[in-house]
Amino acid sequence: MYVHLGTGHSLKSLDIIGIFSVGDTPCYEDLRRRNGRPYEIVDCTGGSVVSTYILTNDKIYLSAISAATLQKRAEQYTQNMKQLMNQWDGGNDE
Secondary structure: OEEEEEOOEEEEHHHOOEEEEOOOOOOHHHOEOOOOOEOEEEEOOOOOOOOEEEEOOOEEEEEOOOHHHHHHHHHHHHHHHHHHHHHOOOOOOO
């Protein structure tokens, strides 16, 4: 499932490492990857105030959508997958 971040940007929920409120950690620009290079920053705010940043393996996405809302969207995928797995009968051949 994809999580909509704003201004037409979406990410696969499995690609998301973390969703962080800018109020909690205002120095997202200083984050570096393990190899010492900075992450590529993708602005999904459409000119609005940055509320949240979303960390993936190689990019940081900036969003005007609250971290709580984005977290709910990402968790919705997990809940849907659990429901599908519970409905799956294991492929019995009859």
